[in-house]
Amino acid sequence: MxxxxxxxxxxxxxxxxxxxxxxxxxxxxxxxxxxxxxxxxxxxxxxxxxxxxxxxxxxxxxxxxxxxxxxxxxxxxxxxxxxxxxxxxxxGVWQQIHDALRQQVRVSAGKQPQASAGSLDSQSVKTDGNKGEVYGFDGGQLIKGRKRFILVDTLGMLMAVVVVNANCSEQGGGVMAVETLEPEQAKALTLIWVDQGYQGENFARVVVQLCGATVEVVKRADPGFVLLPKRWVVERTLAWINQNRRLSKDDELLPEMSEAIIQGSMIRLKQKPQVIR
Structure with missing residues (x-):
């Protein structure tokens, strides 16, 4: 039978x-x-x-x-x-899986498990206004939805992610991202590259208080699209994230699940070392 x-x-x-x-x-x-x-x-x-x-x-x-x-x-x-x-x-299991794989990737690349330098950036994405209470309007990008703040290491591996309303300021969201660093990450981090949206003594001072890292603003010298030194890595990570249809916009009810889905996209990427250069 x-x-x-x-x-x-x-x-x-x-x-x-x-x-x-x-x-x-x-x-x-x-x-x-x-x-x-x-x-x-x-x-x-x-x-x-x-x-x-x-x-x-x-x-x-x-x-x-x-x-x-x-x-x-x-x-x-x-x-x-x-x-x-x-x-x-x-x-916290998802976070632990993500962080363990990030460290494995770094060690395989000949680096220390914890990064000493990273790049911070944000991305505004559209969402359905009925999806939860965390959404707003980004006047600069003319987008109604949420804003993703990510901090990545020099390989483009995700160190921190925060999803907030789109009208959150760059500096405010950047501080929240740094606040989520694990103690081992914060202790090792000494330098964070940012764009001009994070320029200002207040942001730099708060970052020093949180993790002791120095903030370096990478300025754009030429108009139009230019690969900025040290900053192109975080832009590439955002491009990696956007290759996933679930992340082309934000339809999650809970922002913490939006963060988990971003981590999930990076978990899968970390298992494909040929993609990471």
Whole structure:
């Protein structure tokens, strides 16, 4: 007798009837991530879904966009996927996975685990005004939505991310991003490159108080598009992020989930060292 098809919550990627997706974790990539995930509890109900497939579903959603309920049926149920994603975000597991992979990338590149220099920048993106209470209007970019502040190292790896209303000032959002640094990151950081939007003694003074880093303003000498020294790296990271349809705008109800999705896009990128130069 032919064995009945397993319920999709028990099914592994190798058992799918459909083709694999480009966002699926390969075996080598799963071996890196698996030790960073929570171990099953010794007591209580046994886990009924494979965490690798949960990650595959999250990465699929980040890259392809759309509503959660439109996840392909050969991936775990969207309610289960979002429940795990939200739990990992709230418990700090997602942050730990992201930070551990960033350190691995840095060590593989011959650098110290923690960065001594970084670049800070922001990006305003559109959102549905009915999606949560955190949104505003960026008068400079003429965008109604939210603003992403990111701090990256010299490889373009994400060190900090904050998502706020779009009318937040550059300096205000920059301070919030620096405030999210882990103690080990703040201790190692000595220099932050910024553009002229962060110029001013107040911002530099607050950054010194928060992490002891010096703020260096990289000024634009020529009009038009020019790759600024030390600043092009953060622009490249924003371009990497924007390659994911889920991040082409911000439709998340909670800004902390917007931050988690940005981290997720970078988690997937960190597993593709050929992309990082």
């Amino acid at each position: 032919v064995e009945a098809l397993k319920p999709r919550r028990f099914r592994r990627a190798s058992e799918r009837a459909a083709k694999r997706y480009s966002t699926d974790l390969r075996d080598r990539e799963w071996e890196i991530v698996e030790p960073l995930l929570p171990r099953p509890k010794a007591r209580g109900r046994k886990r009924q879904v494979w965490q690798r497939e949960i990650l595959n579903a999250i990465f699929y959603q980040i890259h392809n966009g759309g509503i959660w309920s439109d996840l392909p049926t050969d991936l775990p149920a969207y309610q289960t996927v979002y429940k795990y994603f939200r739990r990992w975000q709230r418990q």
